[in-house]
Amino acid sequence: MKLLQKIIKNIQPLDSEIMKKSRTRVDNLIKPPKSLGKLEAITVQLAGITKNIHPSVEHKAIIIMAADHGVYEEGVAPNPQSITIEQTLNFPKGLTGVCAIGEISNAKIVTVDIGINGELPLNSGVINKKIKYGTDNFAKGPAMTRKEAVDAIEVGIEIAQQQIKRGVNLIGVGEMGITNTTASTAILAVLGNIPPKEITGKGSGLDSKGIQHKIKVIEKAIDINKPDPDDGLDVLAKVGGLEIGGMAGVILGSAANRVPVVIDGYIATVSALIAKSIEPKVKDYLIPSHASMELGGKRASELLGVEPMLYMNMCLGEGSGAALAFPIIDAACNMNDKMITFKEASMNP
Structure with missing residues (x-):
């Protein structure tokens, strides 16, 4: 704690003050005012985060938190829980969706076992920060203790700070865990x-019958x-997940070090809601990536108070949307660095 x-x-x-200076510069670049839309807003936000009118996001990492959920035993997911282990092992091998997309921006993929229900092989390339072997079944009682929830957040803080010390200056958050949409929705x-x-x-x-069952399990969990x-x-302790807590910790740790965080889709946005509930100022450090196709995605973004920049009909998770947004953030910085102002061009707007 x-x-x-x-x-x-x-x-x-x-x-x-830096944001005002950045806004003035962006408004005076050789273009019509506001014509580069969200690129301009990203540039100004990055300036305020980094205290630098020419912010750099050259060194990127996506931190993936992997964990299982005890509520799986209620039959709320169609896939075997073993997929959590199998897919987690694929991240260090560069074989997953986020790895393929992140490669475009030379993003480092950092994978953390924060609560997988099983043992990973030694030398798997996955960082072992396991708190417990999955959460408890929150349809029967709390998912975890309050201490375990704090521990999960502090793992995320530690991992973020380790990466920042190694020079990372733009972080994306992602997750892996069968049943984590159930916890996120709760x-x-x-x-x-x-x-x-x-x-x-x-x-x-899930099919329609499975969704109705999932609703009843979530209602029961909240009631109990x-x-x-x-x-x-x-909320995290009673109906959450270890990987959700871990991502919330990454967000908090990054904000404390003035490093911007790109949030992925539904589950990452919910983790940002947990972080914001702990410290509201973290919201200003968040850059939303894409609009998840998961049913609760839009409501999660609205509650957080962010507007996704991409509408790609995606709902993979893993941090894939964050990886896809990285080149757009690079473009915002390049706009700021490479374009000149009307004054520098000796032109009158």
């Missing part, structure tokens, strides 16, 4: 006071555990 408390104290507002339902039936989707392939919507840690 000491690390989390320290990190919270270190999260500061964006630098408004969290969103609580934090947003939304009936689960309005936001419960098919996850990795009664998570406090005003206490993000309580």
Whole structure:
């Protein structure tokens, strides 16, 4: 808990003066005002985060948190839980969707076992930070203790800070875990006071009957555990997941070090909601990537107060949307660095 408390104290507002200077420069580049839209907004936001009118995001990493969920035993996912292990082992090999997309931007893929229900082989390339072998079944009681929820967040903080110390200056968050849309939907339902039936989707392939069962399990979990919507840690502990806590920690740790964080789709956005509930200022450090096709994705983004920049009909997870957004963020920085102002060009707008 000491690390989390320290990190919270270190999260500061964006630098408004630098942002004003950045906005002035962007507005005076040789183009019609606001004609480069979100690229301009990203540039100004990055300036405020980094305190640099010419921010750099050259060194990128996507941190993937992998974990299992005890609620799997309720039959809320169509796929075997063993997929969590199998797919997690594919990340260090560069064989997954996020790896293929991240390669375009030379992004490092950092994979963390924060709570897989099983043992990974030695020298797998996956960082072992296992807190427990998956959460407990939250349809019967809390998913984890409050201490375990804090531990998950602090793992994310530690991993983020390690990468930042190695020079990473742009971080994306991703996840791997069968059943994690169930936990994400439960969290969103609580934090947003939304009936689960309005936001419960098919996850990795449930049919209509399976979705109805999933809704009932989430409703039961919320009724049994009664998570406090005003206490993000309580919500995480009672109906969340270890990988969701880990991603929230990455977000908090990055913000404390003034490093921007690109959030992926549904599950990553829910993790950002947990981070924001712990320290609201983290929202300004977030760059949303894509609009998830998962049913609750739109509501999660609205509750967080962000607007995705990409509409690609994606719902893979893994951090794939964050990886896809990286080149756009590079383009924003290049616009800022390579274009000249009207004054520099000796032109009158």
